Amino acid sequence: MKTTAILTAALLASTSIGASAETLRWARAGDSLTLDPHAQNEGPTHTLAHQIYEPLIIRDMTGAFQPALATDWAPKADDPNVWVFNLRQGVKYHDGSDFTAEDVVFSITRAKSENSNMKELLTSVVEVRAVGDHTVEFVTDGPNPILPSNLTNLFMMDKGWAEANDSVTVQDVEGGQTTFASTNAMGTGAYKLVSREPDVKTVLTQNENYWGKDQFPMDVTDIVYTPIQNAATRVAALLSGEVDFIQDVPVQDLGRVGETEGLVVKTAPQNRVIFFGMNMGADDIANDDVEGKNPLADVRVRKAMSMAINRDAIKQVVMRGQSQPAGMIAPPFVNGWTAEMDSSAKTDIDAAKALMADAGYADGFSIQLDCPNDRYINDEAICQATVGMLAQIGITVNLDAKPKAQHFPLITNDQTDFYMLGWGVPTYDSEYIFNFLVHTRGEDRGSWNGTGFSNADVDAMIVSLASETDLAKRNETIQSIWNVVQEEQLYIPIHHQVLNWGMTSAVGTEVSPEDDPKFKFFTMN
Amino acid sequence: MLAYIIRRVFQSVLVLLIVGLVAFSMFAFVGDPVDNMLGQERTQADIERLRQQLGLDRPFIVQYWRFLEQAAQGNFGLSYRQGRPVAEILMERLPATLELAFVSGLLALFGGIALGIFTAIRRRGAAANVIMTLSLIGVSLPTFLIGILLIYVFSVELGWLPSFGRGEVTDLGGWTTGFLTASGLKALILPAITLGLYQMTLIMRLVRTEMLEVLRMDYIRFARARGIREKSVNFRHALKNTLVPVITITGLQLGSIIAFAIITETVFQWPGVGLLFINAIQFVDIPVMAAYLMMISVMFVGINLIVDMLYFAIDPRLRVDRTAGGH
Numbered sequence: 001m002k003t004t005a006i007l008t009a010a011l012l013a014s015t016s017i018g019a020s021a022e023t024l025r026w027a028r029a030g031d032s033l034t035l036d037p038h039a040q041n042e043g044p045t046h047t048l049a050h051q052i053y054e055p056l057i058i059r060d061m062t063g064a065f066q067p068a069l070a071t072d073w074a075p076k077a078d079d080p081n082v083w084v085f086n087l088r089q090g091v092k093y094h095d096g097s098d099f100t101a102e103d104v105v106f107s108i109t110r111a112k113s114e115n116s117n118m119k120e121l122l123t124s125v126v127e128v129r130a131v132g133d134h135t136v137e138f139v140t141d142g143p144n145p146i147l148p149s150n151l152t153n154l155f156m157m158d159k160g161w162a163e164a165n166d167s168v169t170v171q172d173v174e175g176g177q178t179t180f181a182s183t184n185a186m187g188t189g190a191y192k193l194v195s196r197e198p199d200v201k202t203v204l205t206q207n208e209n210y211w212g213k214d215q216f217p218m219d220v221t222d223i224v225y226t227p228i229q230n231a232a233t234r235v236a237a238l239l240s241g242e243v244d245f246i247q248d249v250p251v252q253d254l255g256r257v258g259e260t261e262g263l264v265v266k267t268a269p270q271n272r273v274i275f276f277g278m279n280m281g282a283d284d285i286a287n288d289d290v291e292g293k294n295p296l297a298d299v300r301v302r303k304a305m306s307m308a309i310n311r312d313a314i315k316q317v318v319m320r321g322q323s324q325p326a327g328m329i330a331p332p333f334v335n336g337w338t339a340e341m342d343s344s345a346k347t348d349i350d351a352a353k354a355l356m357a358d359a360g361y362a363d364g365f366s367i368q369l370d371c372p373n374d375r376y377i378n379d380e381a382i383c384q385a386t387v388g389m390l391a392q393i394g395i396t397v398n399l400d401a402k403p404k405a406q407h408f409p410l411i412t413n414d415q416t417d418f419y420m421l422g423w424g425v426p427t428y429d430s431e432y433i434f435n436f437l438v439h440t441r442g443e444d445r446g447s448w449n450g451t452g453f454s455n456a457d458v459d460a461m462i463v464s465l466a467s468e469t470d471l472a473k474r475n476e477t478i479q480s481i482w483n484v485v486q487e488e489q490l491y492i493p494i495h496h497q498v499l500n501w502g503m504t505s506a507v508g509t510e511v512s513p514e515d516d517p518k519f520k521f522f523t524m525n
Numbered sequence: 526m527l528a529y530i531i532r533r534v535f536q537s538v539l540v541l542l543i544v545g546l547v548a549f550s551m552f553a554f555v556g557d558p559v560d561n562m563l564g565q566e567r568t569q570a571d572i573e574r575l576r577q578q579l580g581l582d583r584p585f586i587v588q589y590w591r592f593l594e595q596a597a598q599g600n601f602g603l604s605y606r607q608g609r610p611v612a613e614i615l616m617e618r619l620p621a622t623l624e625l626a627f628v629s630g631l632l633a634l635f636g637g638i639a640l641g642i643f644t645a646i647r648r649r650g651a652a653a654n655v656i657m658t659l660s661l662i663g664v665s666l667p668t669f670l671i672g673i674l675l676i677y678v679f680s681v682e683l684g685w686l687p688s689f690g691r692g693e694v695t696d697l698g699g700w701t702t703g704f705l706t707a708s709g710l711k712a713l714i715l716p717a718i719t720l721g722l723y724q725m726t727l728i729m730r731l732v733r734t735e736m737l738e739v740l741r742m743d744y745i746r747f748a749r750a751r752g753i754r755e756k757s758v759n760f761r762h763a764l765k766n767t768l769v770p771v772i773t774i775t776g777l778q779l780g781s782i783i784a785f786a787i788i789t790e791t792v793f794q795w796p797g798v799g800l801l802f803i804n805a806i807q808f809v810d811i812p813v814m815a816a817y818l819m820m821i822s823v824m825f826v827g828i829n830l831i832v833d834m835l836y837f838a839i840d841p842r843l844r845v846d847r848t849a850g851g852h
Contacts, residue, residue, distance in 0.1 A: 034608050041564035120566035171608050182608050197617075198607050199804065200690075200796040228689050228794045229803070232673050236688040240680040374807070405556025405809045412560070412572070436565070447568055 022524050023222040024507070026517070027234055028247035031199045031227040036182040037155035038107075038116040039171045044227075046153050047516040051204055051223065053155035053187030056085055056104070057148055061510040061521050063271070063333055063428070065148070069099065069156055069188065070136075073148055080143040080469050087134040091211045093158045094192045101130035106159035108138075115170040121150040123444075124466065142467035145474065149427040161186050190216070190520035191223060201226050212520065217508075219524040238263065238502050245507055247515060249500040251320045251377065257502045268511035269324055270499040271331045272424040274376055276369075276386070276492040278302055279417035281452015287368035287417045295367075296417065300359040302489035306345060307352035308393045309386060311495060318381045323495035328486065329423060329433060331496055333513060336430030336478040341486055345493060352393045364394020370416040371399060372407040377497055383420060411450040419450060422497070426514070430478045434462045438485060451490055458484055533833055537826045542593075544822040548815060549589040557581075558605050558809035579605075592815055602812035606804065611816045615798060620700050621691055622790070622797030626782045628713055629721030633782075634775055637725045641732025646759055648737065656729075663726035668785075672719040672792035679715060687712050689794035720789040724778050731774060735767035742766075776832060780825045 032048035033040045050058070056070035069088055076082035091099040108128040111118040124147065127139040138147060162168050167181035185193045190212065191204040204223040212218075226243065228234040231250040237243045239260055249257060249265060258265045278296040279285055285294045295301045311325035327344035330337045356362060371383035380401040387397040397418075410416040425432050439445035439462045440454035461477050468474040485491070501511050508523035559575050576582045580591060595602060601611035640660075644653040663671075680688035692708030694701040703709025739745065740763055748758050787799035794800070798817060805813035 033606060036608075039608070041566060117562075117564050117567075120568070178603065178609050197796070198609075198614075199800070226690060226794070229800070230792050230794065233676060233689050233792055233794055236673075236676045236681050240684055240688055242680070242687060242689070403556065403807065405558075405561065405807065406554070408560045409557040412569075443570060444568055448565065 022220055023224060024220045024245055024519065024522065024524070025224045025226070025243040026245045026519075027226050027228045027237055027243045029227065029229055029231070029234065032202070034171065034182045035185040035193070035196070036167075036171050036179065037157065037185075037187075038111045038113075038118045039182060041117040041121075041153070043515060048202065048225065049155055049185075049187075050153075050189070050516060050518050051191040051520075052185045052189045052193055053157070054189050055154050055156065056087075056151050058518070059152050059512070059514065061512045061518065063513045065152075069104075075143070075145075075469075076137070081140050083138040083140070083144070083147050084131075085136045085138070087136060088211060089134055091188050092209055093161065093188050094186050094207060095158070095161065096209075097158055097160055099156065099158070099188050100133050101136045103156055103159050104128065104136045105130050106162070107156045108154065110157065110162070110168070110170060111154055113170055115172045117170075118154060121154065143469040144466065145469050145471060146427060146429050146431065149429060153426065155187065157181070158186060190218065199227055210520075216520040217523045218520055220519045220522050223519055235502070238504075241504075245501070245503040245517070247499075247501055247517070249502045251322045251500070254320070254322070254500055262505055264503060264505050266501050266503070266509070266511045267322070268499055268513060269332060270424075270497040270515060271333070271426075271428075271513040272376075272422050272497045273326050273329050273331050274379075274382065274420065274422045274494045274497060275326070275329050276305075276494065277411070277419050277421055277450050278305075278492070279414075279450065279452050280488075280490075281454060282417070285367075285417040289366045295359070295361055295365050298359045298361075299487075299489055300355040301361060302492070304352040304355040304359070304393055305390060305395065306489055306492045307348045307355070308395075309345075309389050309492065309494070310347045311345060312347075313389075314382055314385050315495060318378050318385050319495070319498075322377070322498045322500065324498060326493040326495050328482065329437065329491050329493050330430055330482075331425055331513070334425045334428050334430060334433070336433075336475070336482060338479075338482075341482060344486065349392050356393050361394070364396065366396035366398065367418050368398045368400055368416075370407060370410050370419040371401045372404045372420060373401040375404040375407070376420075376422045379420060379422075382494060412447060414450065414452075416450060421448070421450075423448075424514075430482065431462070431465045434465070434478075434481055438462065438481065438490065453488065453490055455484065529837060530834065533830055537830050540826055541819070541822055545593070545815070545819060546589060548818045549585045549592070552588075552809075552811050552814065553585060555806060555811075555814070556809045558811060561808050562605055596816075596819070601816040604805075604810055604813050606808040606810040606813070611812045614801065614813065615816060615820065616699070617701075618796060618798045618801050620702065621795060622783060622786050622799060624703060625713065625716055625720060625786060625789070625795060625797060626779070628717040629724070629782055630775070630779055632717055632721040633724035633728055633778070636721070637728025638732050638771065640725075641729040642736060642759070642764060644729065645733045645736035645740065648733075657733075660726040660729055663722045664730075668719060668723065668788045669792050671722060672715070672789060675715045675719060676792070686715050688715075691796060716789050716793040716795050719792065720782060720786055724782060727778070728771060728775065732767055732771055735770060736763055739763045739766050773832070776828060780821075780828050783824065784821050 028044065030044045032045040033042060034045060037049045037053050054068045056068060058066050058068040060066045069091060070085040071088050073083060073085045076084050087101060087104065093099060105128050108122065110116065112122045112125065124140045124144045125138055126141050129137050131137055140147060162181065165180035167179045171179045171182045190207055190210045192207050194203040194205050196202040202225040206218065206221045228237055234246050235249065235253045235257060238246050238257060254265050257263050280296045282294050284292055285296065288295065315321060315323045315325055326342055328341040356364065369383055371380055373380040383399050383401060387399050390397050411419055411421060423433065423437065435445045436448040438449060438458065440459050441449050458481055461481050465474060465477060468477065499511050499515055506525045508525065509517065509521060559572050563571055563575060580588055603609065604611050604614055607614060640656055644656055647653045676688045679686045690712060691703045692712035693706040694703050694709055695705045703713055745758060745763060748762055786797060787802060789795065790797045790799035791803050801813060802817045
């Protein structure tokens, strides 16, 4: 025990002397929930894991694919149900053991297991098999053209390490167990874990034997990660020079940070679109004052509501310019997004009033809007602005804003008729949106579709996307589904969120749309 | 005496059980932990499975009984958020809160008594009036605002003190302390002032009022008339007699300093149990919330029990057998 303490102290001392100039002190609102790479499918958890572990393929800081532990990948020539991945040779884990096909098979099997939170991304994978030491085949239950985009957060663990440390299975919180892998980490990544106190501080140091040492800037040699929950304190820590890099800069502080000598704010559109959903499926809804029928079931009412919302005003007043008004519920870099649809939302109060009158609601109606107050940027303020805008066409909105932990169950349990939701698309493909938000609510799909929308033709088209290998044809189907979504005004899009990172001017990076800095790409001057 | 103590202990346990019951009936309104635990890609089947495994589908009375059963065996379960034993997490975080509460308590007690005496003795002086006015601000400004103001002045503008965290801590075998390093001590200053300010103004006002009261007493006049030195009158005779209620209040306030550290800890990212509790609420981490609430109520009930017993020892009137009728 004593020797380990001395060793740790020596290690700490040597790393801090060796490269004090390039230590990056990093703060964001939340901490990683666990070090087990397959236990949580959540932003801050993946961000930390990305420094220590690596998947086969990653997205770089602009969101583009980049080979990581796989060098190339393609569907097998004679079997469309198989993807072949060639693995990078000569990669070693932090403990010196080799990265091989065995590890991939082990990690994917682990990620598919009962307790894994990543298993939904691998539902199409039937089998993973090693073909030689550095080739792996993924067998899917049908052709899966977008399998690679599901693998960018699936980290590769060392089979030997997991077995030696009793961490073969993913942690089972409900079963009451803690595992070695949830408090320790050992991957192939650019940084090694030095120490970690959950919610307090995590220290990482550069992996001297990293395979990509010469391919990436790797200017950051040490990382000290501190979650700072309070936004004002986080900004103060950057202003006072106690940290070098923060995520989640509140919009009201952007000016303050940007004007400070030696600090910069960088901005980019985030992979997240904010919109309203409406319960159109029910015959009558509980949270309105119309008896015996459901005003939201009429597409004219839904269109009128969308027309009443002034997205530019929300951008200027509520978001202080930090948003991009949206006309469809797909972020701009997602396959299936079109500029035409995204700019289709127009504010027109007169036309909206006419539509309301047409639908028989010239005098309007009243309805409850459910809104989160701690999930999206200025979420409650957006809803408040919407209340005023909908009042212009006679709709009286009663706003009920709650913490996210209470808001989201309303949507998944069908207890809300008018709600706010935000959606990110980790696969960068429209199928992901359709599966969760457009398909009829059922066992496997439609779990976030709180609209009650159900259309057998659309469902069939959505299901066909999963196995359509002709990409041109697949994209056509995607467009036809979008046409229905737009015509039906299934959702009322508001805007795409914009991400802001604050940093000292020495730090060089682009802002990634996933809000996940990967520090091997950072430069330090 | 023994009967009295047994009765009080019995009452305390009852209070604890009721607090737990109320807490558990509230958890249903905090939200659904399953949503946070599974992420957005989960299916309905996953939700059902997890709810069942966690026992969330059962009535809260059953959940509460299960909690009590396990807590009696020293098992507070695993945190939904961190996946580690709750008892371990609480023990890890408790030193930070206790050290902060200790420093704030000392600050409040000594600062409050000193200022109280000063404002009582020089009650017509300009300095005393300024202090009294400022103390109004201390009582009325919300804690988070004071914290942010202090951060703004001393961290951002002057750059003297850190804006967050505990600085460097030393591990003394299960107890982490910030008392032994310069950065740890520096990190304590702003949060301790923020947390202790309210109690300090409270104690100051209490001491001042009591002292003014005592100074009007006959025995003080007699002491003065006898020609005893002013210093001796103020500190030996007057102060001593003001301290009894001050000590009672301080004892009771100690509990609230620990319990209300939540806001200060959030503002300063102080890694104590209060911050842990806030995180637990946001994540609907029921095991942590339950254990924290029980811990705080045990603390309050414990302090009250001790105070009651002290009264019993001090005040002979309480020793009258109550069953014999009131007075």
